[in-house]
Amino acid sequence: MIIGVPKEIKNNENRVALTPAGAKELVKRGHSVYVQHTAGEGSGFQDEEYEAAGASILPTIEATYAAAEMIMKVKEPIEPEYKLIKEDQLLFTYFHFASYEPLTKAMVESKSICLAYETVEKADRSLPLLVPMSEVAGRMAVQKGANYLEKPLQGKGILLGGVPGVLPAKVLILGGGIVGTQAAWMAAGLGADVTIMDVSLPRMRYLADVMPANVKTMMSNEFNVRKMITNHDLIIGAVLIPGAKAPHLITRDMLKEMQPGTVLVDVAVDQGGCIETCKPTTHQDPTYIIDDVVHYCVANMPGAVPYTSTLALTNATLPYAIQLADKGWKKAAQNNPELVPGLNIINGDIVYQAVAEAFDMDYTPVVKYLAD
Structure with a gap:
């Protein structure tokens, strides 16, 4: 291939x-x-290293798309790339379709095969290609949150871990999955007073067993969220519903209940965000303020540490890429059920139900394409 x-x-x-x-x-x-x-x-790898590995270097993005049967990317195609995508071309990347209708419609019109990293799923419901970037984003959420708590950046002026005689910052994490767990480890290691909220009792029992003493667990519901946001300094949104938009756990009216200088970091922003006032930002212009509350909503947080992120991502994606290249997407999916939920759009049909439902578009069961 x-x-x-x-x-x-x-x-x-x-x-x-x-x-x-x-x-x-x-x-x-x-x-x-x-x-x-x-x-x-950008990740520290030069053209010469790829050539030494046996790859060929092409001068332009147009030439790269034109030559390839399978495109491997990190982030979803953006508008200048839409016209470069060919019918039957396999795209293997993060898509997060449910958060952006124009991308979904463009990929439907392209009649390409869109296999999304974020919805490849193991039998135990884990998401192996989302995990490495979730690990990076969870840890970065605390680093960035600690930074924006500083007064020159319009935070409260609080040191995350405090010092002897001064209480540490209070960190609230919404979601106890990979992002939330990594954020909790990082915040706890810096000495913060951490609370993780989740809707799963088994998950909270697990977290209570493995986390250090400065991490507590609490059932997530609107009453508890409203109670906790009034006195926490850093709030991290770490909610994921695979392939679908994240629910809004913090609504617009809740901002008025927060203290000025509170920092919100919404890691779920590329799935629509679990904070209603969240809108995607960039590393170039990462924050904005509403009601004296600092919002950090960068949609590609791991892109700030590209060397670490690229290595972590390739470690996870390469075994699947090899299967796709060796067998073609159809046979690879027939042989490996983990790839089947990764298929989101095939030849103009949306084959992932949550994406179709997000925009009230037609849904076609993926079995139509995988049947012999």
Whole structure:
């Protein structure tokens, strides 16, 4: 198969979908890998390293899309890329369709095959290609939140871990999944007073067992959320419903109940956000303020640490990419049920129900395409 790796063109996105080591593994199996010129530079990988691994360098994004049967990306295609996508071309990347209708319609019109990293799912319901970036984003959420609590950045002027004789900051984490767990470990390690809220008692029992003493658990419901937001300094939104829009756990009216300088970090922003006042921001302009509450809503947080993120992502995606390249998307999905929920759009049909429901569009069961 011919695999194309274009340079990411989303604002301040420095990750790349494939490392030179990953390219070498694909080339070893007889596949052709085309990497756009300087695609890996932001992550610390030079064109020469890809060439040494057996890949070929193409000068432009247009040439990369034109050559490839499978496109490997990190972030969803943005508008300048829509016209480059061909019918029957396989796109393997993060899409988060349910949060952006124009992208969904563009991919339907392209008649391409869209296989989303974020909905590839194991039998135990875990999301293996979302986990590495969730780990990065969860840890970064605390770093960024701690930074924006500083007074020059319009936060409360609180040091996250406090000092002897001064209480530490209070951190509230909404969601006890991968993002929430990683955020809790990070905040606890810095000495903060941490509370994780979730709707699953089994998950909270697990977290109560493994977390240090400065992390507490609490059932998530509107009453408890309203109570907790009044005296917490950093609030991290870490809610995920695979393939669907995140629910709003913090609504517009709740901001008035928060103390001035409270910092909100919504890691769920690329799925619509679990904070109603959330809107996607960029690393270039990451925050805005509503009702004296600081909002940090960068939609590609791991893009700020591209070396770590690219290695972590390729570690997870490469085994699936090899299956797709070796067998083609249809046979790979027939042989590996983990790939089946990753299929979101096929030849103009939406085959992931939550995406169709998000925009009241027609849904086609994926079995139509996988039946022999």
